[in-house]
Each structure stands twice: as C-alpha cells, then as structure tokens.
C-alpha cells in the first residue's frame with residue numbers, strides 16, 4: 001500500500017463556511033516525490049495540515065505508514081499511541097523559516113526536538129547528534145548555541161530541514177518550503193532536499209506554486225484548484 005493516502009477528504013472551515021477541500025484523494029508511495037501545485041487559496045495548506053494531523057477533516061480518511069487516522073473525536077488510548085508513533089515518521093518544513101522554531105529555544109535544542117520522541121534515540125549523545133545534523137545541512141556545529149533570529153533566512157530554513165530529517169522520517173511534507181527565500185538560496189535548499197531524498201530515501205509531498213520548481217523536483221504532480229484535484233501528471237509530462 002501507499003506510504004500516505006488521503007481518501008475522499010473534505011474540509012469545511014466552520015467560521016467561514018468555506019469548503020476548502022472537496023472529496024480529495026491523493027497518495028504518496030514510499031520514497032516517491034509527489035508535488036501538489038495550485039494557486040493561492042486552492043487548499044494546499046489545508047491538505048498539508050490534514051495530512052500532518054494538525055487539522056481534522058470533516059469527511060474522509062488519512063492513512064500513513066499502515067495506520068489510519070479518521071476525522072473528529074478522540075481515539076481510544078491504544079490507537080492514539082499507534083497514531084502518534086506512526087506520525088513521528090512524517091515531518092514538516094514550512095514556508096516561513098522561523099515558523100519551525102520557538103524564538104527563545106536555542107537551535108541545538110530545537111533540532112534535537114526532531115529526534116527526542118523516537119525510541120531509538122533514547123540515551124543518544126545529543127550534542128553529537130545535533131552537530132552531525134547541522135553539518136549535514138552545511139551549518140557549523142557551533143550554531144547549536146544560536147537562536148533562530150541570529151540566522152539568515154536561508155540558514156534558518158536549512159536548520160528547519162536539519163530538525164525535520166534528524167529522525168530520518170519516511171515522509172517530508174514541504175509547504176512552500178523555498179517560497180520565502182531568494183533565488184540563489186532557494187536553489188541551495190532544493191539541492192539539499194534532493195540530497196535528503198537520495199541519501200535517506202525520504203518520500204516527499206512537495207507543495208508549491210512554481211511549475212518549474214515543483215516539476216523539476218517531483219516524480220508525479222497533482223494539481224489542485226478550488227479544493228479539488230483537477231489533474232495528475234507524471235514527471236515525463238511535466239508542465
């Protein structure tokens with residue numbers, strides 16, 4: 001089965017009454033890079049939040065790594081532990097680099113947050129782990145002592161990637177992850193994400209609005225418009 005599958009997902013925002021997602025079904029295979037492209041307001045972030053479990057759908061199902069998470073309501077105790085465990089394998093990188101960090105938390109602690117809930121990192125050498133994670137995104141290990149505001153936008157986004165991949169997630173959900181960066185920094189971050197994919201076999205749900213960028217990175221692309229999937233493209237028919 002697919003690594004991530006959304007099936008018949010709908011979301012209506014209660015306050016506005018707006019139907020932000022209307023019967024959306026998408027999937028991402030293990031190690032696959034899937035793009036989600038559409039204009040502003042088309043429902044991309046809503047879909048990302050539902051996939052990540054930050055938002056509950058009104059209808060439909062979300063399945064990740066063999067575990068299903070259904071709409072509203074509390075899950076029975078045993079199930080919620082299974083859901084939490086599975087979803088640790090999905091990490092997010094947001095558009096605003098600083099959005100991944102708490103302003104008062106040093107980078108080392110923040111990056112380690114990406115690993116500390118994983119059983120296999122119990123008793124791990126935190127300083128070494130963090131230093132290696134920072135160096136993997138080409139930031140000096142000494143940045144562990146810095147605060148997020150002491151980094152440039154590009155550096156901060158690389159630190160967000162370090163936090164996201166330190167635990168070797170199965171899927172990295174990137175929501176306009178390079179859109180706030182200037183073009184040269186954007187290219188560096190894309191190269192870094194490509195390396196993450198090659199070296200760790202990480203799958204991606206890569207959300208963006210720039211066809212060249214999304215098309216250049218992804219194996220398969222969904223187009224979304226007005227809360228509905230309007231098209232699915234293979235890499236060979238890149239826009």
Ligand code: ADP
Nearest residue numbers: 013016018020039040041042043044045046047
């Ligand atoms: P995108 O990420 O493609 O720009 P969003 O998922 O952010 O789209 O938004 C989809 C639609 O839902 C938009 O019309 C937006 O105004 C609306 N929307 C997003 N968040 C909320 C919210 N918290 N409350 C009400 N409406 C929202």
Ligand code: ADP
Nearest residue numbers: 148149150151152153154155156181182184185
């Ligand atoms: P980038 O090309 O990655 O966006 P910048 O040109 O913005 O980098 O920043 C260059 C250098 O200045 C970076 O190495 C960063 O460490 C440093 N720097 C940027 N902003 C700050 C800040 N607010 N406090 C301390 N150092 C900073």
